[in-house]
Amino acid sequence: MASLLLRQQRVSALGVSRILQAVNGDSFRLQPESNCRTFASFGVIIRNYSSGKGTAKFDFTDLTRPHTWYPNARKKQRKVFLHVGPTNSGKTYHALKRLESSSSGVYCGPLRLLAWEVAERLNKARVPCDLITGQEKDEVDGAKHKAVTVEMADVTSDYECAVIDEIQMLGCKTRGFSFTRALLGIAADELHLCGDAAAVPLIQELLKVTGDDVQVRSYERLLPLVPLEVPLGSFSNIRTGDCIVSFSRKGIYKLKKKIETGGKHLCSVVYGSLPPETRTRQATMFNDASSEFDVLVASDAIGMGLNLNISRIIFSTMKKFDGLERRDLTVPEVKQIAGRAGRYGSKYPMGEVTCLDAEDLPLLHSSLKSASPTLQEDFLENAKLSENYFFANCEEMLKVAAVIDELPLSLQDKYLFCISPVDMNDEISSQGLTQFAENYAKKGLVRLKEIFSPGSLQVPKTHSALKELESIHKVLELYVWLSFRLDESFPDHELASSQKAICSMLIEEFLERLGFQNPTSRKLNSLMAKKRRQYI
Ligand SMILES: Nc1ncnc2c1ncn2[C@@H]1O[C@H](COP(=O)(O)OP(=O)(O)OP(=O)(O)O)[C@@H](O)[C@H]1O
Numbered sequence: 001m002a003s004l005l006l007r008q009q010r011v012s013a014l015g016v017s018r019i020l021q022a023v024n025g026d027s028f029r030l031q032p033e034s035n036c037r038t039f040a041s042f043g044v045i046i047r048n049y050s051s052g053k054g055t056a057k058f059d060f061t062d063l064t065r066p067h068t069w070y071p072n073a074r075k076k077q078r079k080v081f082l083h084v085g086p087t088n089s090g091k092t093y094h095a096l097k098r099l100e101s102s103s104s105g106v107y108c109g110p111l112r113l114l115a116w117e118v119a120e121r122l123n124k125a126r127v128p129c130d131l132i133t134g135q136e137k138d139e140v141d142g143a144k145h146k147a148v149t150v151e152m153a154d155v156t157s158d159y160e161c162a163v164i165d166e167i168q169m170l171g172c173k174t175r176g177f178s179f180t181r182a183l184l185g186i187a188a189d190e191l192h193l194c195g196d197a198a199a200v201p202l203i204q205e206l207l208k209v210t211g212d213d214v215q216v217r218s219y220e221r222l223l224p225l226v227p228l229e230v231p232l233g234s235f236s237n238i239r240t241g242d243c244i245v246s247f248s249r250k251g252i253y254k255l256k257k258k259i260e261t262g263g264k265h266l267c268s269v270v271y272g273s274l275p276p277e278t279r280t281r282q283a284t285m286f287n288d289a290s291s292e293f294d295v296l297v298a299s300d301a302i303g304m305g306l307n308l309n310i311s312r313i314i315f316s317t318m319k320k321f322d323g324l325e326r327r328d329l330t331v332p333e334v335k336q337i338a339g340r341a342g343r344y345g346s347k348y349p350m351g352e353v354t355c356l357d358a359e360d361l362p363l364l365h366s367s368l369k370s371a372s373p374t375l376q377e378d379f380l381e382n383a384k385l386s387e388n389y390f391f392a393n394c395e396e397m398l399k400v401a402a403v404i405d406e407l408p409l410s411l412q413d414k415y416l417f418c419i420s421p422v423d424m425n426d427e428i429s430s431q432g433l434t435q436f437a438e439n440y441a442k443k444g445l446v447r448l449k450e451i452f453s454p455g456s457l458q459v460p461k462t463h464s465a466l467k468e469l470e471s472i473h474k475v476l477e478l479y480v481w482l483s484f485r486l487d488e489s490f491p492d493h494e495l496a497s498s499q500k501a502i503c504s505m506l507i508e509e510f511l512e513r514l515g516f517q518n519p520t521s522r523k524l525n526s527l528m529a530k531k532r533r534q535y536i
């Protein structure tokens with residue numbers, strides 16, 4: 001099923017006075033009402049066609065036709081190409097070739113790293129391309145192309161060509177609605193969708209009603225991926241080009257330490273809560289053959305679309321805590337991660353994959369042999385929805401809603417805070433959000449200095465200080481995000497951006513110092529200092 005998100009205010013006692021907006025339908029108008037304390041009551045799903053003048057035609061229940069929410073896209077008969085196949089099979093490559101040769105276009109990816117990679121690539125190919133993510137806007141003179149994270153996709157502009165990468169994510173409970181919105185809403189003559197074949201039947205079904213012309217192109221892996229019969233066993237068997245996978249931050253640093261203690265390798269690290277720019281630099285260092293960082297320790301943050309020079313993936317575990325329980329990795333997860341090994345065009349002729357422990361090998365082998373389960377309708381929770389859709393998981397938003405519900409803010413502002421990139425499970429980050437929202441409600445102006453003293457940042461000395469710095473980075477990132485949307489009320493955009501950059505530099509400094517604890521020779525130290533200068 002494809003995910004949808006709607007925002008709502010509860011219908012008042014009279015039943016008609018509260019106004020709702022379908023977020024997916026950018027054509028709808030929002031009419032916030034005062035004294036509305038109902039924002040935390042997401043969950044009841046209602047849609048309204050607002051006239052903008054107080055009188056409105058209501059259709060509270062019919063959510064069965066989301067494709068009609070995007071009139072711009074519906075004016076076109078789009079040519080839709082579905083590029084499907086396993087990882088590393090050239091799906092994105094072919095879609096990007098088409099994007100590059102079009103007169104205007106947009107690339108929508110699930111990760112900032114991917115959007116960044118595409119903007120780099122197009123600009124290098126002399127196709128000026130803007131980079132737009134929730135937190136950054138890098139505009140290039142004369143650009144007719146954009147590389148964006150899917151949440152930033154614009155459904156009001158016209159493009160010749162659009163690419164939505166990792167389209168199977170439209171089934172994702174938390175972020176899927178943005179993929180659904182992009183799929184139904186982008187007004188492009190040609191729409192290229194790249195991803196897992198598991199999404200084909202659902203997309204064909206969803207696009208039956210749009211009048212688009214849909215073609216499927218299947219790809220084969222460009223380099224073989226070989227599941228090994230033997231586990232890694234000992235860390236002394238680690239070699240250049242290895243990527244060892246762990247799903248916890250703690251686990252990642254433990255592995256890094258173990259490998260570096262051997263004195264032969266230095267490890268780049270990539271995991272979700274690292275600042276994105278740090279992730280990019282760590283990945284770049286690993287990819288650079290002249291860098292001493294020849295081994296990667298990563299979480300599943302590397303699992304989507306990224307091109308890394310990995311020769312062998314080693315699963316340190318086949319279990320992952322998903323917020324509720326520690327469970328086995330799913331077939332698509334194993335395939336996505338394992339598929340990172342053996343990048344076409346790198347120096348490795350094939351990819352290999354294994355586990356640290358022999359007991360995990362059977363699950364690895366069986367997962368790689370299994371077909372990914374197709375995305376399909378598995379429940380009809382709400383009879384008012386068309387059977388191909390389900391509602392987005394709003395849990396994270398509800399946590400924010402609960403915090404800001406009492407504040408005297410307009411519905412629009414409350415909604416903005418609800419969709420902001422805050423990690424409410426992180427104490428510092430959630431305190432940051434609360435304070436921003438409170439100060440904004442009180443004074444309409446939020447100065448960064450009120451909650452943060454510039455100049456106070458230092459290289460962390462302990463893991464808990466590192467964690468704190470990661471959280472501070474999140475708060476600064478939140479400020480930058482808000483400053484893009486409420487620029488007059490959050491005027492310290494430059495300061496927040498520069499402090500954010502310092503934060504990630506300090507984190508990287510810590511990561512590099514970790515690498516110094518063990519290396520054997522002075523020569524290596526001076527090499528590292530040189531590298532560090534290069535990457536700063
Ligand atoms: N025909 C080609 N010529 C040259 N390079 C190619 C070609 N096809 C793919 N590549 C390169 O191979 C690598 C993998 O391709 P790509 O990223 O398109 O794979 P993908 O199928 O999208 O994988 P994933 O599922 O991981 O996103 C990239 O570095 C890409 O530039």
Ligand SMILES: [Mg+2]
Pocket residue numbers: 091092093165194305
């Ligand atoms: Mg890809």
